[in-house]
Structures are given as C-alpha cells and as structure tokens.
Amino acid sequence: MIRILIVGDQSRDLLKLYEQLTLARKDWKVVIARSSDEAVRFIDASPFEVVMTEMALRGMDGAELLQHVHRHQPRAARLVICGQASISDMHRVMPLAHQVLGNASDTRGLERCIERVCKLLRRRERPSVQRVLGMLANLPVLPRIYWELAGELERPRADSASVAAIIEQDPAITTRVLQLANSAFFGAQRQVRSVRDAATVLGLEPLRSIALLAGMSRLIHASDLPTGFSLDVLQTHSAHVARLAVSMLSDPEEIKTAFSAGMLHHIAYLMLAVNLRLEYTSLRDEAFDRATSIERVEMDKLGCDHAEIGAQVLALWGLPLPLIDAVACHHRPSASGETRFGAATAVHVAAVLADEAEGKIVEENALEWPFLRRLGAEGAVERWRRGEPIRAF
Structure with missing residues (x-):
C-alpha cells in the first residue's frame, strides 16, 4: 500500500484530486490535509511515500512544509504545485522538491504525475534496489538551473542568447559547458569562447542534460x-x-x-x-x-x-x-x-x-x-x- 499526502488550504481542485484517487486507486492510501499544521501532524504520526502540496498555504508555506518533510521523512517523494508562484518562491522551493508542478486545476495531469512516481516506488520495492536506495543519505533534488533551463526551453522564442543568460549565472557550469563545446568529442571547427557560441555548437536541448550533470557535480x-x-x-x-x-x-x-x-x-x-x-x-x-x-x-x-x-x-x-x-x-x-x-x-x-x-x-x-x-x-x-x-x- 502506497501512502500519499495531499496538502491544500480548502483547495477545490485538490479535493477533486483526492476524490479521484480515492475512488480509482485501491492500492493507494490517500490522505488530505486542509492546512500546513494538519499536514505536519500527519507527517509526524506516520510515513508517506509521496507528499504533494500547494505552494500557497496559510502559516507554513509549501517550501517550509517540504523542508519539514525532508527532515522527518527524507525518502518521501516531494511534489509541489507552484501555480503563479513568484520567482523568489520558486528559488526557495526548487532545492527541496523532486518535481515542481504547474496548475492545481489539471487534476488529471497531477494524477498522472503521482502514478508515475508510484510506478517508480513499486520498482523501488525490489529488495536489492530498496536496500541500495536506503543506503543513500538522501535522494537528491534537481539543481535549480535545470528547472530554469527547462522552463526557458519550453518557450517558443527560446534561443541561444536566452539560454546562455541562464547558464552564465553559474560560473562552474559555464566553465563545464565551454570545456565540452571545445572538446574533440563535439568537433568544434573553431574555438568556442562564449556560452552563446556553445549553444550553437551543442544545440539548445543538449545543454539541459549538460547543466544537470554539471549542476549535480558542482x-x-x-x-x-x-x-x-x-x-x-x-x-x-x-x-x-x-x-x-x-x-x-x-x-x-x-x-x-x-x-x-x-x-x-x-x-x-x-x-x-x-x-x-x-x-x-x-x-x-x-x-x-x-x-x-x-x-x-x-x-x-x-x-x-x-x-x-x-x-x-x-x-x-x-x-x-x-x-x-x-x-x-x-x-x-x-x-x-x-x-x-x-x-x-x-x-x-x-x-x-x-x-x-x-x-x-x-x-x-x-x-x-x-x-x-x-x-x-x-x-x-x-x-x-x-x-x-x-x-x-
């Protein structure tokens, strides 16, 4: 039985999601918390495999709640619904969330996301995989720069200049991108001196995975x-x-x-x-x-x-x-x-x-x-x- 906690302040959308999951998923135990205080009580009382919360909560907000989950249940999958969250809120939550989701009204999309995580968890239940994952201190979260790149690459007008502007915020990742662009493996015909040139040599999409690995290494x-x-x-x-x-x-x-x-x-x-x-x-x-x-x-x-x-x-x-x-x-x-x-x-x-x-x-x-x-x-x-x-x- 996979235990899932959904947290939202009187959110009709999340209540609808809760009802969907309760009716359709007999192998899941779904619990809904109507406040961050109630969520903390649930988290402190019993383990959950998945915690999904809205960012906008009264009292403790979504980022603070995920921090609590991280401390008390580090193996739980942490999902946050940011909706119209500010840039500063996104920066706070990205280091804490395994997945950052968009709109709470897309209940089918949220259900598919939870289903995907639960498939992962079922595969994780293989004794050998469970043992190795349990030996890891904490499952890491994606570097913030990955989320920013992913969002930019979804924009129809994304180009080498806009992508370079994100990567250049991080000197270590900038260095790694330039090293790779100039390496023999990518066959550059001339010296690549800027991230913008590197984006031309490597392509925009490849920069996402390069930034992920470089960001983790950083x-x-x-x-x-x-x-x-x-x-x-x-x-x-x-x-x-x-x-x-x-x-x-x-x-x-x-x-x-x-x-x-x-x-x-x-x-x-x-x-x-x-x-x-x-x-x-x-x-x-x-x-x-x-x-x-x-x-x-x-x-x-x-x-x-x-x-x-x-x-x-x-x-x-x-x-x-x-x-x-x-x-x-x-x-x-x-x-x-x-x-x-x-x-x-x-x-x-x-x-x-x-x-x-x-x-x-x-x-x-x-x-x-x-x-x-x-x-x-x-x-x-x-x-x-x-x-x-x-x-x-």
Whole structure:
C-alpha cells in the first residue's frame, strides 16, 4: 500500500484530486490535509511515500512544509504545485522538491504525475534496489538551473542568447559547458569562447542534460569523494558516450533522448561515490582485481546496478520516460522494448565503444549481440567499432 499526502488550504481542485484517487486507486492510501499544521501532524504520526502540496498555504508555506518533510521523512517523494508562484518562491522551493508542478486545476495531469512516481516506488520495492536506495543519505533534488533551463526551453522564442543568460549565472557550469563545446568529442571547427557560441555548437536541448550533470557535480566537494574518483573523467566520458550515440541516429527525437541519456547514464556513480564511499571503493577495487566490469560486481554484491539506481532517481525527478528507459537499459537494451535501433540501443553501443576507446576493461559479451542482430545492426556496430562515421538509423 502506497501512502500519499495531499496538502491544500480548502483547495477545490485538490479535493477533486483526492476524490479521484480515492475512488480509482485501491492500492493507494490517500490522505488530505486542509492546512500546513494538519499536514505536519500527519507527517509526524506516520510515513508517506509521496507528499504533494500547494505552494500557497496559510502559516507554513509549501517550501517550509517540504523542508519539514525532508527532515522527518527524507525518502518521501516531494511534489509541489507552484501555480503563479513568484520567482523568489520558486528559488526557495526548487532545492527541496523532486518535481515542481504547474496548475492545481489539471487534476488529471497531477494524477498522472503521482502514478508515475508510484510506478517508480513499486520498482523501488525490489529488495536489492530498496536496500541500495536506503543506503543513500538522501535522494537528491534537481539543481535549480535545470528547472530554469527547462522552463526557458519550453518557450517558443527560446534561443541561444536566452539560454546562455541562464547558464552564465553559474560560473562552474559555464566553465563545464565551454570545456565540452571545445572538446574533440563535439568537433568544434573553431574555438568556442562564449556560452552563446556553445549553444550553437551543442544545440539548445543538449545543454539541459549538460547543466544537470554539471549542476549535480558542482554541489559535490572533492573531500566527499573517494580517492581516485574524478568528476572530470565522469563528465568527459559521459560527453563521449552522448556524442557517439547521437552519431548513430537520424530521428530528431531519438537524438535528443540519446544525447541526454548518454550524458546521464552514469549519474548514479556520483550518488554512490558520495553516499557510499567505502562500498563504492570496494566495488571498484574488486572489479579491477577480477578484471571485470564494475556493473557485474554491482550485481553480485548489491543485486542491482548503477543503471537501475540512476533511472530510479531520474524518474523521481520527472524526466521523460524514454530517457529513463535508455539509462536503465544501457547495459541490456533488449529490456527497453525497442523494436528498432533507438536511443536506448544507441547509448548501449556508444557506452561500450567509449569504454574500449578509453582503454577500460570491457567484457567479451558487453554488447548484447543477439538483440543487435535482431535489429539488423550487427554490421553497423562493427563499422562504428572501426571508427567509420556513419549515421545508419
């Protein structure tokens, strides 16, 4: 039974949502709180898997309430409905919310959002996944700059100048964007000296995933990381995979998904390295001693791998399902349900080719050859392996 708390001050829309969920969802226990004080009493009395609140509450507002949830029930999914919230309110709530939602009147949309989070929670109930997620100190929230970029990219008039203005607010992310734009992986024909030029080289949509990974990395202090873990190496490898995956595809939507999934396919490494330093170091060392991949050791020792953990967090953040599936299945794309060579398969192939090019240990069966043959991709993969620049799918 999944317990859900909905908080709103006499909101007719949220009352309608409560009635919808109570009637339609027999496997959910839905509770409604009519004030922040009542919500606090519920939170202090029993655990909830999901807390959804409006931003505008009397007394303690939505941001303060989510702070209380964060302190007392850190594993709960925290959703906030901001509606017409001010910029200052948005800045307060973004570091606390796993998802920021729009209008409370869209009750069907809110129901779909909760359904999506609950699917994540049901997958999380796998004992191995539950154990690993429980070992993480707190599930992280999206960096604020990601929300700002996402909002800007939804605007029809978004352009390189408006996107650059957001990224340039953060010097660390600005630096990383310029480094990637000038790297060999993106084949810049001239030196890229500004974020606006970088947006032209990389494209607007890819900047969202670059900012997400760079923003997460920015929050990490070097002293929090185990010896030998390099943020630069992680980000450079991710960019390599993203670029290779994109070069294999022709469909614009698949290209967007593949780039983002390539940039984020190893985001769980960052979470594991920060929260489980000793365990992560032990996994890495054992993989080296056994001359095998770290994901195989993860499965042996943890019962799940970084792909599943990363996908769980991306799903909680509300990122698109094709992106989540591509991250979750980048070791076994047959599990993605793809019937043609798409983003998940491209990231799978790109990750293996990038590992080979970077001199990492790659197991003989790292590529899922039976699935690739079913898709008619075996010949293309061999040509990519030889470095031939073809866009076959």
